[in-house]
Amino acid sequence: MNPEVERLLYHRRTRLVARWILGGTFVYAALHKIVDPAGFAKIIYGYSLFPEYSINLIAIITPFLEFFPGLALILGIYLRSAATIISSMLLSFIVILSINIARGHEFDCGCFSIGEAGHASAVVQLLVRDIFLFVFGVYVVLIEIYTQRKSV
Amino acid sequence: MPYKDILKEFLILLPLSVAVAFMVNHFSPRGIPFFGEWDVSKGVITAKSRNDVVVRELEIKDFFEAKEIFDSGNAVFVDARSPDMYEEAHIAGAVSIPAYMFNEYIIEFTALYPVSTPVVTYCSGRECEDGHTVAQYLIEEGYSDVRVFIDGYPLWFERGFSVEP
CATH class of the missing domain: 3.40.250.10 (Rhodanese-like domain)
Known part of the structure; x- marks a missing residue:
């Protein structure tokens, strides 16, 4: 790898910015879902992918699986596991969005606000955004594992 | 072994998130039951x-x-x-x-x-x-x-x- 790029990737500030972007995004995304679990449950129903008995449970738990790992990334604690949880969630969002794009199913994403339309162009934008964030997440996981291993 | 440490972090973060989720939902005036009516x-x-x-x-x-x-x-x-x-x-x-x-x-x-x-x-x-x-x-x-x-x-x-x- 180019030593300049390598230095940039391992630089403390780059890691900090990546963590804050990812953590901030997830904390922000979690808040409106925590405030309105019924609205979020309806959005999950709209994806037409989950069994009926699981919808409310997903709506109750998911926002906090976004909030606490997001907060951990901002605070700089449990970085590897927090980034792994967030990356796994992003990967599942990417799969869910892709399935709905593939079958032409319109839905409300509910990512940052209730009522985020799921029309074709908007969904592709969401997909690109999630892929971008997923790359950030994988970067944080790998860089934190590497730097902590190095420091041992 | 870093994986042991990561697992320990998981065992704190995941149960904490789930426990707080159920607690907040229980006390929130906008809380929902575990099962809705989606039929x-x-x-x-x-x-x-x-x-x-x-x-x-x-x-x-x-x-x-x-x-x-x-x-x-x-x-x-x-x-x-x-x-x-x-x-x-x-x-x-x-x-x-x-x-x-x-x-x-x-x-x-x-x-x-x-x-x-x-x-x-x-x-x-x-x-x-x-x-x-x-x-x-x-x-x-x-x-x-x-x-x-x-x-x-x-x-x-x-x-x-x-x-x-």
Whole structure:
């Protein structure tokens, strides 16, 4: 790898910015879902992918699986596991969005606000955004594992 | 071994998130039960939150019952969808009261229809709760005979019954 790029990737500030972007995004995304679990449950129903008995449970738990790992990334604690949880969630969002794009199913994403339309162009934008964030997440996981291993 | 440390972090973060999720949901006034009602054959879908507007007893599930009420001419049909959707087409004779603009529309409605008037609300089908929302608002206004036609405009149109304009 180019030593300049390598230095940039391992630089403390780059890691900090990546963590804050990812953590901030997830904390922000979690808040409106925590405030309105019924609205979020309806959005999950709209994806037409989950069994009926699981919808409310997903709506109750998911926002906090976004909030606490997001907060951990901002605070700089449990970085590897927090980034792994967030990356796994992003990967599942990417799969869910892709399935709905593939079958032409319109839905409300509910990512940052209730009522985020799921029309074709908007969904592709969401997909690109999630892929971008997923790359950030994988970067944080790998860089934190590497730097902590190095420091041992 | 870093994996042991990562596993330890997981064992703190995941149970913490789940435990707080259930705790917040339990104490929140907007909390929801573990299981909702997501089967459209049973009526309008709902997460059954504490401030839920869906009341099964008000629902008209049988299309022909709604048609009978309509044909009797005794009830006023109220369209709870957006003004745009109402303008595009609505059940013949229906009055528009969009759920999110209730306060703006109710004054004119109460002037025209006394609280003893039977009212049937509707919106866009069994995945839409606006019909129930408007029904609850109307009950709060004093209307005593309020029902919700849960299949709403889509099925009415599909069956070829009278619509306007």
